[in-house]
Structure formats: structure tokens, C-alpha cells
Amino acid sequence: MSPSAETIVGPHPREHSTPPATPSATDPRWTPRLWGILAVLCLVLFLDGLDVSMVGVALPSIGHELGLSATSLQWIVNGYVLGYGGLLMLGGRTADLLGRRRVFLVALAVFAVASLLGGIVDSGGMLIATRFVKGLAAAFTAPTALSILTTTFPEGPARNKALSVFSVFGASGYSSGLILGGLLTSVGWRWTFLTPVPLAILALVVGYFLIPRDRPADSGGHDLVGAVTLSGGMLLAVYTVVSAPDRGWGAPLTLGSILLAAILLLTFVIVEKRVAHPLVRFGILRVGTVVRANLSMVALMGSYMSFQFMMSLYLQDGLGWSALRMAMALLPAGLVVAFGSPVMGRLINRFGTPPLLVAAMASLSLGYVWFLATAGTTPNYLVTVLPAMLLLGGGFAFGFSSIMAQATEGIDDSEQGLASGLVQTSGQVGAALVLAVVTAVTTGVTAGDTDFGSFRPGANLVTGVAIAGLLVNLLPLLGARREAAGKS
Numbered sequence: 192m193s194p195s196a197e198t199i200v201g202p203h204p205r206e207h208s209t210p211p212a213t214p215s216a217t218d219p220r221w222t223p224r225l226w227g228i229l230a231v232l233c234l235v236l237f238l239d240g241l242d243v244s245m246v247g248v249a250l251p252s253i254g255h256e257l258g259l260s261a262t263s264l265q266w267i268v269n270g271y272v273l274g275y276g277g278l279l280m281l282g283g284r285t286a287d288l289l290g291r292r293r294v295f296l297v298a299l300a301v302f303a304v305a306s307l308l309g310g311i312v313d314s315g316g317m318l319i320a321t322r323f324v325k326g327l328a329a330a331f332t333a334p335t336a337l338s339i340l341t342t343t344f345p346e347g348p349a350r351n352k353a354l355s356v357f358s359v360f361g362a363s364g365y366s367s368g369l370i371l372g373g374l375l376t377s378v379g380w381r382w383t384f385l386t387p388v389p390l391a392i393l394a395l396v397v398g399y400f401l402i403p404r405d406r407p408a409d410s411g412g413h414d415l416v417g418a419v420t421l422s423g424g425m426l427l428a429v430y431t432v433v434s435a436p437d438r439g440w441g442a443p444l445t446l447g448s449i450l451l452a453a454i455l456l457l458t459f460v461i462v463e464k465r466v467a468h469p470l471v472r473f474g475i476l477r478v479g480t481v482v483r484a485n486l487s488m489v490a491l492m493g494s495y496m497s498f499q500f501m502m503s504l505y506l507q508d509g510l511g512w513s514a515l516r517m518a519m520a521l522l523p524a525g526l527v528v529a530f531g532s533p534v535m536g537r538l539i540n541r542f543g544t545p546p547l548l549v550a551a552m553a554s555l556s557l558g559y560v561w562f563l564a565t566a567g568t569t570p571n572y573l574v575t576v577l578p579a580m581l582l583l584g585g586g587f588a589f590g591f592s593s594i595m596a597q598a599t600e601g602i603d604d605s606e607q608g609l610a611s612g613l614v615q616t617s618g619q620v621g622a623a624l625v626l627a628v629v630t631a632v633t634t635g636v637t638a639g640d641t642d643f644g645s646f647r648p649g650a651n652l653v654t655g656v657a658i659a660g661l662l663v664n665l666l667p668l669l670g671a672r673r674e675a676a677g678k679s
Contacts, residue, residue, distance in 0.1 A: 231398040232336040233360035240364025245383040248372030252380040259315045269433040270319045274326025276619035277426035283334030283612020298331035303391035310384035334612035341599045341607045352536035358592045359532040373515030417470040424455030436630040484598035489621030490660025494653045496622040497629040527584025535592035544597040551590030552661035558582030559654035
């Protein structure tokens with residue numbers, strides 16, 4: 192850790208073990224065990240992306256077989272988002288306090304069991320319940336996997352390289368899920384739930400033998416009130432966001448949920464400032480680079496996921512495309528990420544994360560602006576859709592690894608889970624919030640509507656979110672350069 196990092200983070204108890212095979216500055220070569228650990232972590236991230244996109248493609252078939260309404264189908268997606276986004280913060284911090292290896296393996300086992308149950312149930316309610324449990328499990332595996340990575344690979348070139356490989360698997364999982372979802376759904380939608388099971392079991396077995404044991408932290412794990420208020424507040428906040436488009440933002444139940452979530456989260460803040468060993472140390476939010484990384488994740492995931500949601504509706508419901516044809520149309524963005532992410536480690540080493548985040552947000556913003564400028568009433572694929580997807584893929588490739596590196600840079604090992612959970616929560620909650628608003632402004636869209644004008648308000652909103660992310664990163668960078676020029 193750099194000398195300034197101790198000033199930023201302050202003294203905190205470290206985990207009482209160091210992975211025995213971490214790369215060093217004198218010998219940067221990675222051992223087979225290091226590659227194995229990284230492969231396990233990448234496989235888990237791959238499964239997260241694979242699951243979300245496969246299930247999304249299978250929704251029409253699920254609704255037809257189980258007789259589910261559109262609202263119930265929405266909760267097959269929202270149930271996962273609720274568990275995942277609601278407990279990411281707690282999941283990341285739990286790994287810090289109870290031991291990363293233990294939390295990772297237990298949560299991965301729950302993920303596998305929930306996947307299996309989801310593929311064999313015959314009730315819509317039970318299916319939604321398995322999705323919620325699966326989201327809860329992912330809320331612990333995702334930040335824990337990232338914190339294992341950041342504590343196994345030291346800050347600098349080794350971590351940047353590992354993060355770039357990590358990012359490839361995240362994008363590949365989502366892209367592969369779009370295509371596999373179309374193929375598997377043609378055989379039977381249950382295969383979209385069952386396919387992740389053997390992969391999760393493989394990651395569990397290999398992780399058990401390769402991931403080094405670590406001891407729980409000596410302190411900080413006794414904040415029960417903080418855990419309850421944080422979990423309750425986040426779950427209620429995410430529930431409000433994903434349910435408000437159907438119920439209405441002005442509905443009494445929506446307003447009551449917002450108020451109760453605010454009370455719980457305010458109580459959490461008050462408790463954390465008074466207990467001896469807080470669950471979350473708010474000093475981490477005083478680090479400007481960490482805050483900008485989290486805001487960038489909101490802009491990246493909020494705009495990217497919402498735009499793909501709109502395109503899925505437009506291409507399938509509006510233009511009548513098949514799920515597989517739609518997946519192939521959106522695939523170029525995932526391919527750019529898959530082929531571009533491996534070089535991100537070298538770029539971060541050379542330029543640092545701030546300019547790369549500016550480049551990422553500029554590419555995202557340009558992609559959305561290009562789409563709006565050329566779409567007309569019926570976008571042409573070669574003129575409008577393909578260039579936009581390539582620009583969006585470039586933005587994601589530059590942005591994801593840079594955000595992850597910046598969000599965990601200079602943070603003590605004892606808080607890597609907290610930093611990882613925080614940035615991933617920003618992405619999930621940001622995606623849910625922006626998608627909820629996009630859904631609200633495109634409520635007039637009907638099946639068979641080939642005019643993209645109905646989606647334009649949502650596309651305008653997505654563009655504004657990306658531009659806001661660009662300004663968040665551009666203005667501080669310009670200010671720093673002016674200050675440096677004034678001193679020279």
C-alpha cells in the first residue's frame with residue numbers, strides 16, 4: 192500500500208493471513224495456483240452475467256408454460272435484483288469480518304442449490320423465491336470474489352492485469368447468456384436455470400482447494416443493529432425502485448416504502464457513528480477517487496443496462512425479431528469488451544484510471560448521441576445500431592476495469608470487501624433506478640410499435656446519465672491539470 196493510503200484509510204486491523212502465492216515485485220510471474228484462483232473468481236463473475244441475460248431471454252417461454260402475467264414475469268428479474276442489490280453492501284463487509292474464503296464458498300453453494308431448484312419448480316411463486324435467494328447468494332459471492340482478487344493480487348500492475356482478465360469474463364458471461372438463452376430456450380426454458388449448476392459446483396470444488404484460508408477480523412463484527420438497519424433499508428429501497436413503475440411513484444405504498452427505507456438508512460448512519468466497531472466506516476466516502484468511481488459505476492451500469500433493455504423491447508416486440516437475432520444484434524458490444532479488456536491492465540499502468548474513465552464516459556456518451564442523431568423513426572442496423580454498440584462496448588471496456596481499480600485503490604486489505612461491495616452496489620442500484628425511470632417514461636410503448644420515437648424519451652434520459660458520468664470525471668481532471676500548470 193502506498194504511504195498516502197494509510198492516511199486515507201486510517202489504522203484498521205488486517206486479516207491475519209497473507210495468501211502464500213501472491214505475485215511480488217521481484218518475481219511478477221504468476222504460479223499455476225494464482226491462475227487457478229483467478230479462474231475460479233472469473234467463473235463466478237461469468238455465472239452472474241450468464242444467469243441475468245439467459246433468464247431475460249427465456250421470460251416469454253416461462254410465462255407461457257407457467258401461466259404468469261407480465262407483472263409476475265417482471266418479478267423473476269426483479270426478485271434477483273432485489274436480493275442482489277439489497278445485500279451487496281452487507282455481503283462485501285461480511286467477507287471482511289467473517290473471512291472471505293468461508294463466505295465465498297457458502298454463498299456459492301447456496302447459488303448452486305437455488306439454480307437447481309429454479310429449474311425444477313412448477314410454481315411461479317416458487318420460481319420467484321428461488322430467484323430472490325439466488326440474488327442473495329450473488330450479493331455475497333460477487334463482492335467477495337472481487338475482494339479475494341484485490342487481496343491476492345497486490346495493488347499495481349499485478350492487480351490491474353487481474354482486473355482486466357476479470358472484466359473479460361463479466362462481459363463474456365452476459366454476451367454468452369444472450370446467445371445461450373436463445374438456444375436453450377428453444378429446447379426448454381428450464382435449461383437456462385440448470386446450466387449454471389455444474390459450473391457453480393466446479394467453481395466450488397476448485398475454490399475449496401485453491402483459495403487460501405483467512406482468519407476473521409479481530410473486531411468490527413458485533414454491529415447487529417447496523418447489519419439489520421442496513422439490510423432492511425437497502426432491501427426496501429431496491430424493492431421500491433423496482434416496483435414503483437407498476438404501482439406508481441405517487442402511490443401511498445410507494446411513498447411509504449420510500450419513507451421507511453429512508454428512516455432505516457438514517458438509523459444505520461446514526462448507529463455507525465456511535466458504535467465502537469462500525470459495520471461500515473464512512474471515512475471511505477471522503478476519498479474523492481472512490482466517490483468518483485462509484486458515481487461512474489452508476490452512470491455506466493445505469494445507462495448501459497437501460498439502453499439494452501430498450502433495444503431488447505424494440506427489436507423483439509416492435510420489429511418482431513427472434514431472441515437469437517436480437518442477441519446477435521447486441522453482441523458486438525460484448526465482443527469489444529471481451530477483446531478490449533485484456534489490454535486494460537497495461538493502459539491503467541501507463542495512464543492511470545482518471546483519463547481512462549474520461550475516455551470511457553466519452554465513448555458511452557458518443558454512442559448514445561450517435562444513436563439519437565441517426566435513429567429517425569426506424570433505426571438502420573448498419574448506420575445506427577452497429578456503430579452505437581461498438582462505441583458502447585468501448586465505453587464498457589475502458590470503464591469497468593478502471594472503475595474497479597480506482598474504487599479499491601489505496602484501501603486497506605481489511606476493507607477491500609467493503610470497497611468492493613460499495614462499488615457493485617452502486618452499479619446494481621444505479622441500474623435499477625435508471626431502468627425504473629426509463630420504464631416509466633416509455634410506458635406508452637405497445638407490441639408491434641415499430642416507431643422508435645416511443646423510446647426516444649428513455650434514450651434521452653440514458654444519454655443524460657452518461658454525460659453526467661463524463662462530467663463527474665472530466666471536471667476534476669481538468670482542474671488538476673490547471674492546478675499543475677499554474678505551479679509549473
